[in-house]
Amino acid sequence: MSHLTLRYRLNGNERADLVAGDETLLSLLRYRLDTTSVRQGCRQGTCGTCTVLVDGEPRLACITLAATCEGCAIETADSLPGSGGLHPLQQAFMDHFAAQCGFCTTGMLMAAKALLDVNPSPSREEVIDAIGGNICRCTGYEPIVEAVLAAATAARAGATPPAAHRHC
Amino acid sequence: MAKRRGRGMASVNYPIGMNLGGDPSQALVHSNPGGKFTVSLSSIDLGQGMKSVVRQICAEALGVPVEDVFVDTADSDTGPHCMGSFASRGTHRVGNAVISASQEARGVLLEAAAEKLEVDASDLVTDGRGNIHVRGAPSRAISVADASMAAQFEQGRTVSGRGIFLIPLSKVDPDTGEMDPVTCYAHACTVAEVEVDDETGEVEVLSIKAAYEVGRALNPAMVEQQLVGGGWMGMSHALWETTEPYYPDREHGPTDFNHYLMPGPGDTCEQEFAILERPAPDGPYGGKGVGEMCSTPPIPAIANAIFDAVGVRIDEMPFTPEKILRALREQGGAR
Numbered sequence: 001m002s003h004l005t006l007r008y009r010l011n012g013n014e015r016a017d018l019v020a021g022d023e024t025l026l027s028l029l030r031y032r033l034d035t036t037s038v039r040q041g042c043r044q045g046t047c048g049t050c051t052v053l054v055d056g057e058p059r060l061a062c063i064t065l066a067a068t069c070e071g072c073a074i075e076t077a078d079s080l081p082g083s084g085g086l087h088p089l090q091q092a093f094m095d096h097f098a099a100q101c102g103f104c105t106t107g108m109l110m111a112a113k114a115l116l117d118v119n120p121s122p123s124r125e126e127v128i129d130a131i132g133g134n135i136c137r138c139t140g141y142e143p144i145v146e147a148v149l150a151a152a153t154a155a156r157a158g159a160t161p162p163a164a165h166r167h168c
Numbered sequence: 169m170a171k172r173r174g175r176g177m178a179s180v181n182y183p184i185g186m187n188l189g190g191d192p193s194q195a196l197v198h199s200n201p202g203g204k205f206t207v208s209l210s211s212i213d214l215g216q217g218m219k220s221v222v223r224q225i226c227a228e229a230l231g232v233p234v235e236d237v238f239v240d241t242a243d244s245d246t247g248p249h250c251m252g253s254f255a256s257r258g259t260h261r262v263g264n265a266v267i268s269a270s271q272e273a274r275g276v277l278l279e280a281a282a283e284k285l286e287v288d289a290s291d292l293v294t295d296g297r298g299n300i301h302v303r304g305a306p307s308r309a310i311s312v313a314d315a316s317m318a319a320q321f322e323q324g325r326t327v328s329g330r331g332i333f334l335i336p337l338s339k340v341d342p343d344t345g346e347m348d349p350v351t352c353y354a355h356a357c358t359v360a361e362v363e364v365d366d367e368t369g370e371v372e373v374l375s376i377k378a379a380y381e382v383g384r385a386l387n388p389a390m391v392e393q394q395l396v397g398g399g400w401m402g403m404s405h406a407l408w409e410t411t412e413p414y415y416p417d418r419e420h421g422p423t424d425f426n427h428y429l430m431p432g433p434g435d436t437c438e439q440e441f442a443i444l445e446r447p448a449p450d451g452p453y454g455g456k457g458v459g460e461m462c463s464t465p466p467i468p469a470i471a472n473a474i475f476d477a478v479g480v481r482i483d484e485m486p487f488t489p490e491k492i493l494r495a496l497r498e499q500g501g502a503r
């Protein structure tokens with residue numbers, strides 16, 4: 001299998017990595033660059049837990065060939081916290097108990113970010129549609145939907161949501 | 169042909185833990201020189217919140233701020249034995265072991281403080297904010313950090329404790345099979361509302377409303393989190409999930425997430441819960457457990473709701489359109 005030099009941006013940083021033609025983006029990010037926020041679930045594009053953003057679009061890293069990302073900007077959950085602290089989505093996931101085991105969380109966050117980046121005022125149905133390809137085994141989804149809606153509200157207000165009042 | 173609504177109810181009397189060799193769990197608690205405490209366990213927290221509850225329980229039993237307690241768990245190389253995370257037993261079994269370990273550690277801590285203050289340890293109380301003082305005389309005080317430091321650098325004491333919770337194994341009566349497997353039961357009653365399409369056999373769950381008696385809700389927000397997720401799992405077991413759709417035949421079993429069906433975020437239903445607190449006599453601060461039990465009562469409640477809607481009784485999970493249509497045909501239609 002031939003190799004090529006892949007030039008891309010990972011969470012804002014310019015990179016050039018030698019990749020094999022059959023190497024997936026998941027393999028590159030998680031297993032070679034140790035970006036462990038990119039989780040390996042089904043490895044066949046059905047669970048959504050490896051979701052990353054490629055030029056702002058949600059993509060399943062496990063069935064995306066790294067070589068197709070030449071010149072692209074790739075975002076993982078590591079890019080979420082800004083200089084002001086947690087991203088509104090991260091804060092809202094905490095406040096709404098939208099994570100239990102946490103395995104789906106990074107993929108859910110990125111699927112939700114892709115939505116909020118283009119649609120800052122999504123309806124409940126649009127949130128459901130955006131995370132519909134991501135499987136969660138713990139929460140029953142409702143806390144995640146609530147969190148994404150709350151994050152959208154908070155982001156529009158230009159502030160992170162108020163601190164949780166129910167933390168243990 | 170019509171969509172028919174039905175309502176069904178089910179109750180559960182749920183044993184907390186099992187009768188496995190006494191079903192024990194162990195805990196070790198120790199203070200570092202700065203007066204912070206570590207709970208060592210091997211019990212697994214899969215996201216249910218056991219680490220948070222253990223932290224609360226340890227802080228309460230020690231009389232220190234919850235921020236000063238850390239939980240180190242999930243490794244059987246470094247933590248004492250635990251039977252495991254199953255049967256809703258974590259809070260109850262591990263919590264009790266943590267209380268007993270914390271009480272022993274607290275005893276040493278108060279002995280160390282008593283020696284520094286030159287009083288009797290039985291006269292000392294904790295304020296829950298990191299201080300120990302003489303009962304009725306808050307000014308005669310020492311911080312937990314200073315007492316812990318004195319124990320470890322002046323007095324040669326380890327501020328530590330060991331805990332185990334064990335229920336004696338219940339023997340089975342050879343004649344009747346009778347036994348008393350556990351000492352603590354939680355309870356719930358669930359009402360499910362469904363809509364059954366008698367043409368396609370499809371079932372939509374409209375709502376799940378339930379009352380849960382959980383002992384004391386040690387962390388109410390996490391109890392609610394378990395109930396919401398558990399309601400979804402129950403609905404999923406009732407209508408979607410199976411590894412052997414034609415059990416005992418293994419044919420047509422799912423091999424991946426394309427075929428192993430579960431309700432997605434668009435398939436959830438309205439859920440409403442009432443949490444009833446009846447502290448358990450042998451529970452840690454009255455707590456029982458909610459982990460596994462909350463996924464069970466939605467299943468019979470949905471089966472009963474389907475019976476109420478169209479008159480067929482489906483007794484094998486999941487209640488698929490195929491099973492419902494076959495039963496309807498045998499019955500001669502919905503009634």
